[in-house]
Amino acid sequence: MKSLLAALALTTALTLPSIASARPVTLTTTLKDYGGNGAYVALYVTDATGAYAGSLWMAGGKSKYYQHLSDWYRATNGNRAEIDGITGASVGAGRTLKITLDLADALFDAGYELHIDAAVEDMRDSPNEVAVPLTSAGAGKATRGRRYIDSFSYNF
Amino acid sequence: MKKTLALLAAATALTAVIGVSAYSSLLGPVSGGGNLAHLLSGADTEQAPVILAGGHDDERGNKRLRRGDDDHGRYGEHDDDDDDDDDDDGGNARGQSNPAPAGTVAPPKNGLFGTGTPKVQVN
Numbered sequence: 001m002k003s004l005l006a007a008l009a010l011t012t013a014l015t016l017p018s019i020a021s022a023r024p025v026t027l028t029t030t031l032k033d034y035g036g037n038g039a040y041v042a043l044y045v046t047d048a049t050g051a052y053a054g055s056l057w058m059a060g061g062k063s064k065y066y067q068h069l070s071d072w073y074r075a076t077n078g079n080r081a082e083i084d085g086i087t088g089a090s091v092g093a094g095r096t097l098k099i100t101l102d103l104a105d106a107l108f109d110a111g112y113e114l115h116i117d118a119a120v121e122d123m124r125d126s127p128n129e130v131a132v133p134l135t136s137a138g139a140g141k142a143t144r145g146r147r148y149i150d151s152f153s154y155n156f
Numbered sequence: 157m158k159k160t161l162a163l164l165a166a167a168t169a170l171t172a173v174i175g176v177s178a179y180s181s182l183l184g185p186v187s188g189g190g191n192l193a194h195l196l197s198g199a200d201t202e203q204a205p206v207i208l209a210g211g212h213d214d215e216r217g218n219k220r221l222r223r224g225d226d227d228h229g230r231y232g233e234h235d236d237d238d239d240d241d242d243d244d245d246g247g248n249a250r251g252q253s254n255p256a257p258a259g260t261v262a263p264p265k266n267g268l269f270g271t272g273t274p275k276v277q278v279n
Binding site for chain 2: 021
């Protein structure tokens with residue numbers, strides 16, 4: 001009985017941190033009415049040194065266009081494994097893309113930055129359209145984009 | 157003399173055929189058949205301009221996403237389904253296929269994600 005309880009306590013202790021180490025985070029990206037076709041949008045994260053840490057979402061499913069998300073492409077070499085399971089449709093002008101992801105707590109208040117590259121057919125590419133530090137204090141605050149993105153925010 | 161003229165005419169015709177073929181191949185596939193009459197008539201002016209795939213401008217931020225020659229519709233959220241049907245080449249020029257859509261496989265194990273499934277909504 002004691003060994004059973006000990007095993008239970010051990011598994012609980014091992015399980016709890018993994019549950020607590022991630023939380024749902026909603027990333028909201030609203031596009032401007034730029035008067036063009038749907039935008040390809042890449043959301044990805046760099047660490048405190050500025051090095052690429054990983055992708056959070058890819059809006060747009062055709063890999064042949066990814067080279068136009070140039071900062072993301074340079075960091076990943078267009079590797080589809082970086083975005084398998086986190087890819088959706090491109091986003092139309094004036095529309096709002098709302099993604100809820102289970103993100104590691106370690107991403108916040110640790111120097112990580114979220115970046116967004118955007119590209120629209122027959123219009124200028126827009127790498128690093130948004131760059132925003134991931135902090136607890138920054139949650140809920142809107143950041144404006146440079147060309148196609150009207151605003152971006154994240155919420156816990 | 158007649159023989160010379162005939163040879164000259166034949167050579168001119170042959171040159172014209174070769175020249176038009178080379179011009180057509182430079183332009184790439186043209187919807188509507190791409191023949192000489194079609195090119196000269198200026199048909200398809202309402203279609204999107206012929207785009208050379210993979211074209212690059214030099215200046216950073218001055219590049220433009222342009223549909224590939226193999227597409228028959230403009231890409232975008234509203235016509236992605238149609239595009240997918242005629243885009244079974246699957247990927248980019250480097251032979252890389254398209255990524256797995258959200259919900260079909262787990263997100264990458266890059267240390268950024270927990271165990272939850274991504275949810276997406278477009279308004």
